[in-house]
Amino acid sequence: MAHAIESGILGDGKIRALDGLSASGLRPRRWLRELPEDAAARLIATAGDMDQNSLDWGAATEAEFPSGRGELHSLLGDLRTSVLSQGWHWIDIDPFGSPVPFLDTAVQALARRGVLEVSATDTAALTGSSKNPLMRRYGARVRLDKLKHDSGLRVLMATVARAAARHDRSITPLLSIWDSHHLRVSVQVRRVMGGANDIEASLGWRVFSPDQSEVDASVAAGLLPADSGSDLPIRCFLPLSHPVARGDKRVSGPMWIGPLGDADTMASMSQERALELCGPAAGEAEDPACWSEKQFEAERRRVARAVRNIAEESQAIDAAHLIAVDELSSWLERGSPPSPAKMVAHLQKQGHCAAVSHYAEPSFSTDAPWSAILAAFDEITAGE
Numbered sequence: 097m098a099h100a101i102e103s104g105i106l107g108d109g110k111i112r113a114l115d116g117l118s119a120s121g122l123r124p125r126r127w128l129r130e131l132p133e134d135a136a137a138r139l140i141a142t143a144g145d146m147d148q149n150s151l152d153w154g155a156a157t158e159a160e161f162p163s164g165r166g167e168l169h170s171l172l173g174d175l176r177t178s179v180l181s182q183g184w185h186w187i188d189i190d191p192f193g194s195p196v197p198f199l200d201t202a203v204q205a206l207a208r209r210g211v212l213e214v215s216a217t218d219t220a221a222l223t224g225s226s227k228n229p230l231m232r233r234y235g236a237r238v239r240l241d242k243l244k245h246d247s248g249l250r251v252l253m254a255t256v257a258r259a260a261a262r263h264d265r266s267i268t269p270l271l272s273i274w275d276s277h278h279l280r281v282s283v284q285v286r287r288v289m290g291g292a293n294d295i296e297a298s299l300g301w302r303v304f305s306p307d308q309s310e311v312d313a314s315v316a317a318g319l320l321p322a323d324s325g326s327d328l329p330i331r332c333f334l335p336l337s338h339p340v341a342r343g344d345k346r347v348s349g350p351m352w353i354g355p356l357g358d359a360d361t362m363a364s365m366s367q368e369r370a371l372e373l374c375g376p377a378a379g380e381a382e383d384p385a386c387w388s389e390k391q392f393e394a395e396r397r398r399v400a401r402a403v404r405n406i407a408e409e410s411q412a413i414d415a416a417h418l419i420a421v422d423e424l425s426s427w428l429e430r431g432s433p434p435s436p437a438k439m440v441a442h443l444q445k446q447g448h449c450a451a452v453s454h455y456a457e458p459s460f461s462t463d464a465p466w467s468a469i470l471a472a473f474d475e476i477t478a479g480e
């Protein structure tokens with residue numbers, strides 16, 4: 097949010113921000129307390145929930161520990177309708193389970209240019225373990241494999257994009273993260289007819305163990321770098337227009353096949369910046385919890401860990417390959433899993449774009465052709 101405000105994507109006036117399913121309003125109070133002073137002063141933050149008791153707890157906490165900046169309001173009611181009570185520049189949706197019931201009205205309630213942040217805790221559905229709810233809620237299927245969290249994020253992103261398109265909006269992904277029990281995507285939403293019509297170009301399929309004709313189709317669509325080698329990659333994306341068999345267990349989608357984040361936004365999320373904004377330091381402010389020095393240190397480590405690799409990954413966010421190193425060595429049936437950092441350093445030395453990923457599995461992203469990835473693998477594992 098600090099980056100979105102500072103980069104000007106929310107204009108230069110007041111910012112109406114709604115945490116739509118806020119429980120006791122922890123997030124809006126953190127916005128007010130942790131944003132830089134100038135940004136917080138522009139914020140009219142609202143904590144929404146259908147549970148009066150939760151909102152009362154939030155108000156009581158704010159009374160005891162006032163944020164002292166911006167404004168804090170509450171909005172009681174069912175978010176599916178209460179969100180339409182005014183226009184918002186920022187809406188956060190953090191439900192128990194699936195966000196799908198809240199998307200249509202949230203998109204309609206956004207200002208001409210706004211940001212939507214969507215969490216989903218129905219991880220079993222989105223990552224392909226619960227196939228029926230996945231098909232029912234998201235109209236998709238996901239192969240349960242090493243990239244299941246990435247596929248789940250892409251299915252969620254496609255669902256948000258389609259909701260936006262239904263209301264003549266287009267999205268630009270800002271950030272997508274998986275964090276133990278939830279998936280979360282943040283997108284900029286703009287009211288543009290043409291953009292909404294282009295949505296099909298960003299949707300498609302992910303195919304495990306593609307054959308030569310699928311790899312050729314992926315290269316022809318610009319979804320995979322051309323390669324002079326004869327080995328085929330573990331996976332590739334295919335455009336939505338490519339015919340896929342309904343029962344083909346190798347196929348996941350439809351899903352978002354464009355970048356899952358915005359390079360500038362991700363680059364702004366360095367560990368230093370996260371600590372500066374959100375890392376509590378002993379003796380800096382009042383401390384009602386009476387933490388020890390050690391507890392402050394542990395919390396600062398947690399804050400830094402939460403954004404690990406996000407800034408670095410910004411350099412390869414539009415790369416064609418996300419590769420889990422465990423899967424790479426078992427796919428090749430040789431060597432042991434190489435360190436993602438070594439693979440990245442090697443590929444970068446060869447002039448390719450590569451970065452260690454902020455992902456559930458030790459992995460890296462790269463735009464290198466498959467044969468260059470294999471050459472890097474062989475060189476690194478030969479030296480180990």
Ligand SMILES: C[S@@+](CC[C@H](N)C(=O)[O-])C[C@H]1O[C@@H](n2cnc3c(N)ncnc32)[C@H](O)[C@@H]1O
Binds near residue numbers: 147
């Ligand atoms: C997962 S919790 C939110 C947690 C909160 N965002 C946080 O970080 O502490 C979901 C909240 O949504 C509220 N809720 C569920 N359905 C709702 C609806 N249709 N409209 C408004 N609030 C709803 C629940 O009362 C609950 O407080």
